[in-house]
Amino acid sequence: MTNESRRDWRPARWLRILLPAVLLIVWLGAASVGGPTFGKLSSVSSNDQAAFLPASAESTEVNTWQQKFTDSKAIPAIVVIASETALTPEQLASFAALTPRFAAVQGVEAAVSPATSSIAGPIPSKDGKAIQFIVPISDTNNVNTVVADLRAVAGTADSSSVTAYVTGPAGLTADLVNAFGGIDGILLLVAGGAVFLILLLVYRSIVLPFLVLLTSIFALSAAILLVYAFASWGWIKLSGQSQGILSILVIGAATDYSLLLVARFRESLRHVESKWAAMGRAWRAALEPIAASGATVIIALLCLLFSDLNSNRSLGPIAAIGIVFALLASLTFLPALLVLFGRAAFWPFRPRLEHAREHAHSAATPAVHGLEGISGLWKRVGTVVSRRPRLTWVVSLVVLVACGLGVLQLQANGVPQSEIILTQSQAAAGQKVSAAHFPSGAGSPVVIVSEKGRADAVLKAVEATAGINSASIYAGNVRPGSEAAPVVREGNVIINAVLTSEPDSSAAEQVVRTLRTTLPAADQGVLVGGVTAIALDTNTTAQSDLVKIIPIVLLVILLILMLLLRSVVAPVLLVASVVISYVAALGVSAVVFNHVFHFPGADAAVPLFGFVFLVALGVDYNIFLMTRVREESLRIGTRPGILRGLGMTGSVITSAGVVLAATFAALAVIPILFLAQIAFIVAFGVLLDTVVVRSLLVPALSYDIGRAIWWPSKLSHQPLNGENR
Incomplete structure (x- = not known):
């Protein structure tokens, strides 16, 4: 009797009835309350750009002063x-x-x-x-x-x-x-429909796609309930962007985790007759990679708390809450459904016991050690990796580096607000008409806070600045032509300066930079704010966040992988591979944005969001692969274990990658430039990571290095089953 057989669990009849019932009731309760809450998220959501700036930003200080001048x-x-x-x-x-x-x-x-x-x-x-x-x-x-x-x-x-x-x-x-109005219905419909069709093609089952999709929906419903509560209490700031990303992330992650559990369950059903024993095996085998993957994404998202931009900082816990419930649903709700349906979940292609057929096939079909019983595409991929490992990873690396060269064309310096909406916008059209007949900055002036005694000198300096059409000291809301004394608050006055260029243009931002440089000569305590300054400060903060958060995320992921794989070399290789994959995806995206879609640029936060999602989710697939590789390496040796791990996880990880790419691509149905760009970067990056990095680069490089990838663990210097290196 094998160790696995001795550990097979068949609970008492009352427990087999009670446990799934309790889990289903708990999740049904959460979904019944959280589902209707989805339509209420907009009531606690804000798209005000100023609300997401840090308190230390100059434009935020100006906003505070403005509130003192008027209620x-x-x-x-x-x-x-x-x-x-x-x-x-x-x-x-x-x-x-x-x-x-x-x-x-x-x-x-x-x-x-x-x-x-x-x-x-x-x-x-x-x-x-x-x-x-x-x-x-x-x-x-x-x-x-x-x-x-x-x-x-x-x-x-x-x-x-x-x-x-x-x-x-x-x-x-x-x-x-x-x-953003489509977030409440269209986005979920498109994402759910895409996931369902892919699952239908992957499993050729009528029942299973419903079970997996139901798991994702229940996870999202529970997450929304908590996010709504936190937003209504003022603990987090929810925006339309974070709301859309939450939905996509939960559906994609829950489906990915579910696919891994389902694959293990189906594999176990071929070896044991009892559905409970099969689920016990599947759950134990899937727990570590799913928990590690979820923890990696959660911690990577929480690294956004180090951001100075409130929108980024808020997305961290919002998305992390979603991943927590995706993790819980895939490890509790889905197992309860699977043990209820058993083999019927895979109807009409129910898995059957295959012990005899497996041995006969292995004996009749000689294969590369590690690929016994593997057939089709993944047998061919494994054969290529085993015969030409160095050529395989070098060619893969060259392709990725070539793709990454396009990153030099990335224009992530922010875009005018009038360009954010991709569909027809009366406001954007009206802004162009207004600019043709009036000073472009009318209605959105630069707001300057100055000491009363120095206000005249500051006003002269403002009027002398290129790019300023007119300027005046705020005297309250008076009818045109009326005269009134300037409004003074705590010894300060406000100067409103009308720009000659559109307030959301790069030229307007340059005027703000100039004013911030020159006006301190007239008043050292002067502050420059307004709509243009808010956009400028937002872009500047987003760019500084990129430099600060990327190293933190990489360090956290590296430490998690070291703990999971009990190795130093393998985690370093995995982190390096996903970074290269990210740069390649960003490079291709930059070329597509500039020369195919002809976008006016990119939001300054796009590279950071793309990095967090791609690196965290890209590591997911490597975790799925390398935990199985380590499991097999302990049995049959590192190199055969690499081939067997690749063959056994190939189809499920590829399916998971296609599902995640499809769900993120659904973000493109919301006609917002930022979401469309994130949709393309993550969807393309996930496919690139799934097809090239996880299927070719990582297995081939690991195979070429051999058991040294497990250094310094014992597995790195203990040959198994006659393996020499």
Whole structure:
């Protein structure tokens, strides 16, 4: 009797009934509460860029000062009405009647008194072909609804000769919120459908895809319940981006872990008749790689807590919560389902006991040591690795390095906010029309905080700066043409400076840099903020995060792999391989972004997010492979163990990679530039890692090195079964 047979577990009948029932009831309860919560996530989600900046950022300090000058937290919507010909006096008079109608829209900030006005306008352009209103929106929780109402009012203008747009920060925010609207349904539908079809093709089973997909959905429902609670309590900041990534990450990870358990279960069913004994074997064999993979991803994601950017820092625990529930669901809920269905889960191709057939096949079909019983593609791959290991890994490495050269073309310095939305945006179109008739920075000025006694000197320096159209000291919300004394708070005043270029352009960011360099000569304590400064500080912080977090993630993953594999050499090789794979994926992505999709650039956070996901998830597949390789190496020696580990895990890891790539690719259905780029980088990177790194580079390099990959463990110098090296 083998050790495995002695450890086979067949619990008492009452336990076989009670254990699955309890697990199913617990998960059904979590899903029944967490599922409906999914539609409520938007209510605790924010897409305000300023909210994710660190408190130490200069633009954040300016925001704090602005709140002292006014109790209002309104964001401006800019209404532009333009004509191809000069507007007539009659048209101008009719447009003036729109002011009270805009003011009557629910969610627009009310005037403080009859002598003041919350709405600036109508402001005619110098060329006489357009007018502009600046409408402050106080209901920042329902910006998209308020903007929609403003667009309805603006649309009542004489449409035969003019065109109306609602743009500005509020307009762009509204279009962004609408673009994220598909997260609640379309994203899950596309991702779930893709996973189901792939599982159907992989297993050729009707039942199993439902069981695996149900595991992913239940894991997501439980994760959403906790994320919603944390966001509503103010413990984490949830955004549309992190919400979409959470859904994809949980579905992809839960499916990957489920595939590994299912593969072990099916393998065990070929050796034992009892489904409980088979599950016992499968669970014990899958526990270590699944737990190690999950822990690696969780800890790598939690490394984002070291980020100075609140959006990155918040994504860490949000995504980690998702992985925790993906891990728990695959190790508790799915086993309960599998023992209930048993072999019927694989219908119509149920696995049967195959002891005799395996021995007959092994005897009749000579194979390379380690590939006995392996057939098809993975037998051919294993044969190539065993016969030409050095050539195989060198060619694989050359291909990856060649792909990585494209990273030199990566333009991850941020993009204008008007370019973030990939579909048609009225706000983006309106911003271009506004820039053609008005100073581009109107409605989104640079905000400068200065000491009252030095304000005149600062104002002169601001007006003398290239790129500034006009500047004035804030005197409160007064009607145009009225004069009032500057508003002073704690000895400081605010200067609003209108840019000549669009506030989300690189030229505008350069003006902010110039002001921050030159204005301290007039006032050492001066602060420069506003919409443009927020974007600049966000990009700068994201780039510094990349340099800081990457080494931390690599060190953490390296330590986990050393503990798991009881080795130093193998973990170093694995970490190096996924880094090379990441650079290769980023290089190909840069070329595709620039020359195929013609994207205007990339968000500064894209390389960091791509790194965290690709490295953590790429290590997953190497963990699946190398834990099996180590298991087989203890039995038959390192080199045969490498071939057998590759052959036994080849199909399941490839399937897992295709599933994960498909789920991340589903992010592209949300028309947001950042998500589309992350979707391509991770999807392509996972496939590259699965097909080249895990299938060829790592096995061939390990085979070439031999048992020294296990150094300094005993396995590195103890030949087994006649193995010489």
